[in-house]
Amino acid sequence: MTSIGDNRLTDGARFDVVGIGNALVDVIAHASDKFLADHDLIKGRMDLVDTDRAVSLYQALGSAVEMSGGSAANTMCGIASFGGTAAYVGKVTDDELGRAFGHDLLAVGVQFRPGDHRNEIPTGRCIIVVTPDAERTMNTYLGASSMLSVDDLDDDAIAAGKVLYMEGYLYDRDEAKTAFRHAAAVAHKAGRLVSLTLSDSFCVGRHRDDFRSLVSDEVDLLFGNETELIALYETDTFEQAVAELRQHCQMAAVTIGAKGSIIVTGDELIEVPAVPVRKVIDTTGAGDLYAAGFLHGMTVGKPIDECAYLGSLAAAEVISHVGPRPLVELRTLVG
């Protein structure tokens, strides 16, 4: 793996991290476990829904709050909140939600490359049901976000980011897969680091072979949780998945829920505990902000265990309130 200390990685870089993902506005509402059962929702899962299903779920839900979301976009906001520089590539339409999405990135200092926004379908949205245990169950109407193709990429921006960060959620259409391959090639040609988050075990299951070859061919740093890693390599245990991973990827940061995270390198397993939270309110964004902390640590040259600690710190902040992005400047939390 290219080390973050390499001159090539930082030479001429204008961004610490450039993210690519599904640009979504979150529609967040609280509901009971019974609501999940009544509407055939599986807790903690992200399901893709069509317009009709999105409309009927929304109608059934109580009053909601709209906040910009999108996994990689949340991560880029986390980078900026730590004081880093970030750019984000994601596709919205020039409608009310699309404009709000763009505003909320620019407002925290993330440069936004929306690609072509003259789309026939509206900006995507993610209907998030938060149950009393703070778990979030997501129903994503992709809208314009899933139309991202190579034409929407900004090669100059990608080449100018120390790290490229790609979101597995987007990896559902052939055009997006092509775009990921293209972006990774651009980043590697410029001597940059390529990272990927697996996002969702069901998404991994739908595209296992493609994910495996992408990881093997292009990914220097992999993010995911235990379930996603096991889904990727179809193993019985986490240890077996780690053994597989080591053959294909140089480093992985694996979150293990309330216990924290495990960093997998070629010869080490480094366990870093979670940062305690007084009360978990809404787990939306936990993985996204973990990645933000980890990546920020890497881009400022911290040792790996400190990178993981910064990830835990950012995740702890975001799960302590409703919404997928930090409410305080994360840089102020760093001791």
Next chain:
Amino acid sequence: MTSIGDNRLTDGARFDVVGIGNALVDVIAHASDKFLADHDLIKGRMDLVDTDRAVSLYQALGSAVEMSGGSAANTMCGIASFGGTAAYVGKVTDDELGRAFGHDLLAVGVQFRPGDHRNEIPTGRCIIVVTPDAERTMNTYLGASSMLSVDDLDDDAIAAGKVLYMEGYLYDRDEAKTAFRHAAAVAHKAGRLVSLTLSDSFCVGRHRDDFRSLVSDEVDLLFGNETELIALYETDTFEQAVAELRQHCQMAAVTIGAKGSIIVTGDELIEVPAVPVRKVIDTTGAGDLYAAGFLHGMTVGKPIDECAYLGSLAAAEVISHVGPRPLVELRTLVG
């Protein structure tokens, strides 16, 4: 004044309260006092802004959350949250924000009468800047909300509500003034109670004579704060304003900030303390929810001091979190 115990008031009523107001989606962001100064904003005030000013303020603000708002709409949600029945008349356009606004009313059980929503201009929005002291400064782009006219009223619904509740903010255009007069006449003809909230001392100042004659001719129960009452009667002191008020209106519920409220009747002044709050987070909706508690108490036949207590209780809930509507069922807070 028609007493709530009157048979005429409750005969054939389908709603406890029918509200009329500016239908707005709140765009809420946190900012410093310096932000207010830099953008010529006066803390605590509601200013009407045009499209250009709305756009430039929004661009200057940090990341924002969108939540349905609108003063009288917040009040109707409070009524429903107490377990009462409410309907709301307000004008939105059939766009994303308009649909979200309608959803959020229906989601809590408030019947929504949007009038004609084929408007040329978008749904109105209120850009709310919350400073670290929890005060909110509002900049309202009225959009479709201000186009409400007699044609948008649902006379059957108004005649079927025990109490009509009208929002002073709307009282800025001649069409709205005509609509208020019409609605009040419909309500009184059906034997119902007519209430009005003054909303804003600057709005009162702009239309003082019209407000005075409306209060004198049609209003049975007036809501407002000290400043608004003094603005209405152009007196030096609150006591002088109360003396004026008693000549024109049978009852007023006057909020006095953190101290609670004073109920003014023909021969009494009843002071009811505020319900303490551990930490005030955002004062948006305080007056709206006070009115909800008071009106709910009246429609279920409570004595006046208990009505005011329910108002204080609802206000305390809403100022303890971001957003202008209750996050818990208010009925569960009633001992």
